[in-house]
Amino acid sequence: MGANALIIGTGGVGSVIGQKLLGYDAFESIYLSDVDTTYAERLKHRTPKNRFVVVSLDAMDTAGLAAFMREHKITVTLNAATWLVNHSVLEACAQAGSHYLDMAADIYSPPGVKRPAKNSYEAEIEKFDARFRERGLLGVLCMGCDPGAVNVFARWAMDRLDSAESIRVLDADNADIKGYRFAVLFSPETLLEELGAVPYFVRDGRVMSGKPLETEVEWFRFPPPLGLMKTYAVAHEEGVSLGLYKPFVDKGVTYSVFKYTLSDKVVQLARSLALLELDTWKKVKVDGVEVSPVRVACANLPKPATLGATAEGYSCVGTEVCGMKDGKRVEYFIYTMDGHHETYEHYGYSLTVVQTGIPPALTARLIVEGAIKERGVMMPEALKPDPLMENFSREGLKIFVEKREVTEL
Numbered sequence: 001m002g003a004n005a006l007i008i009g010t011g012g013v014g015s016v017i018g019q020k021l022l023g024y025d026a027f028e029s030i031y032l033s034d035v036d037t038t039y040a041e042r043l044k045h046r047t048p049k050n051r052f053v054v055v056s057l058d059a060m061d062t063a064g065l066a067a068f069m070r071e072h073k074i075t076v077t078l079n080a081a082t083w084l085v086n087h088s089v090l091e092a093c094a095q096a097g098s099h100y101l102d103m104a105a106d107i108y109s110p111p112g113v114k115r116p117a118k119n120s121y122e123a124e125i126e127k128f129d130a131r132f133r134e135r136g137l138l139g140v141l142c143m144g145c146d147p148g149a150v151n152v153f154a155r156w157a158m159d160r161l162d163s164a165e166s167i168r169v170l171d172a173d174n175a176d177i178k179g180y181r182f183a184v185l186f187s188p189e190t191l192l193e194e195l196g197a198v199p200y201f202v203r204d205g206r207v208m209s210g211k212p213l214e215t216e217v218e219w220f221r222f223p224p225p226l227g228l229m230k231t232y233a234v235a236h237e238e239g240v241s242l243g244l245y246k247p248f249v250d251k252g253v254t255y256s257v258f259k260y261t262l263s264d265k266v267v268q269l270a271r272s273l274a275l276l277e278l279d280t281w282k283k284v285k286v287d288g289v290e291v292s293p294v295r296v297a298c299a300n301l302p303k304p305a306t307l308g309a310t311a312e313g314y315s316c317v318g319t320e321v322c323g324m325k326d327g328k329r330v331e332y333f334i335y336t337m338d339g340h341h342e343t344y345e346h347y348g349y350s351l352t353v354v355q356t357g358i359p360p361a362l363t364a365r366l367i368v369e370g371a372i373k374e375r376g377v378m379m380p381e382a383l384k385p386d387p388l389m390e391n392f393s394r395e396g397l398k399i400f401v402e403k404r405e406v407t408e409l
Helices: 012-022 038-046 060-069 083-096 123-133 151-156 188-196 237-246 246-250 264-275 293-298 340-347 351-369
Strands: 003-008 027-034 052-056 076-081 099-100 139-140 163-173 200-203 206-209 217-224 225-231 254-262 284-286 289-292 314-325 328-339 374-376 401-406
Touching: 003 012, 003 038, 012 027, 012 038, 012 351, 027 038, 038 052, 060 083, 076 083, 076 289, 076 351, 083 099, 083 123, 099 351, 123 139, 123 374, 139 351, 151 163, 151 246, 151 314, 151 328, 163 217, 163 225, 163 237, 188 264, 188 293, 200 237, 206 237, 217 237, 217 254, 237 246, 237 254, 289 293, 314 351, 328 340, 328 351, 340 351
Parallel strands: 003 027, 003 076, 027 052, 076 099, 099 139, 139 374, 163 254
Antiparallel strands: 163 314, 200 206, 200 254, 217 225, 225 254, 284 289, 314 328, 328 401
16 A cells, blocks of 8 residues: 655645656555645646545644644645745644655744744754654655755765865756746745845855845856856855755865846846835735735736746756865766756646656655655755665656866876
């Protein structure tokens, strides 16, 4: 008898996860849950011979969620909803005995700076790690593509070096979305919040901050057909976690950062919204109604799950690790790269949501099959990388490795 999986949030990413889990014999019943089950019902009805069960669940109802997990013997829960529900779902998993995966935490913010980091990955590890270990459970935080697969890339490279000095996570995209003045291929609220947030990175063992869209700006040459593109440091979990992870620090890492490539249009828009304070989830009262400004700013934008057919271009997401091996300077660039149109033709979803959905689905399978043995709550770099690296490409996340050696003549 196979395991039962629960997916919370069935937009584009949740739907991709559902499709992937359906292809694994390891899973018997796959519960597709959301407050609004429209996309879940759509996936179920268009998928022949499926093992989907559509349910309406409120991720903030911890007690109800835990009761559901117990009743349906949920082995692994995949949280594809907003980070706002992370603590609630983690608590339900700890109570009910389910493994846990999510794709993002709250934007990193050190205690006492700007706001308390109540939902940061560090707070989640601190609160839930011991409880998950006691119950023999694994909780993998931020296990999408970036963060997620890129953390695994970093660990894979670090394991092959004698020492290391820097880790750069780089996300490049030249997508052109036809028919819209402005559109985003993943959650637009998440993008605008990230671009407006203080970017944090690690230098010399210390978490450093900078100004949004002004910090650590540099040009990077990506593989063809992308080429030379301008990158900006952006608030992202892995930009901090990789530089603070003790085994990496012990190996010499003194710098880590996450960077996006951004068009001039996106940079200008993000700066304008930040100036008007429309890039925040913090609610304000308008005409007697409380609303989140970022939700209003994004209200008329198309849903990312509907954009796959209109996108052309390529995406490259990778991790550069620089260090030493056998007395030689070695640089690894491990990346995934694919075309937007080709991915939509294959999956029926945009490349961005496919890249995000494959790693957690694969990780869930490897957990229930016993290939991933770690227990506790952790970021992806704490996992042994080989089971994941051996499977990414065959699961549809094409992985490429560039290795450069520098020697003195």
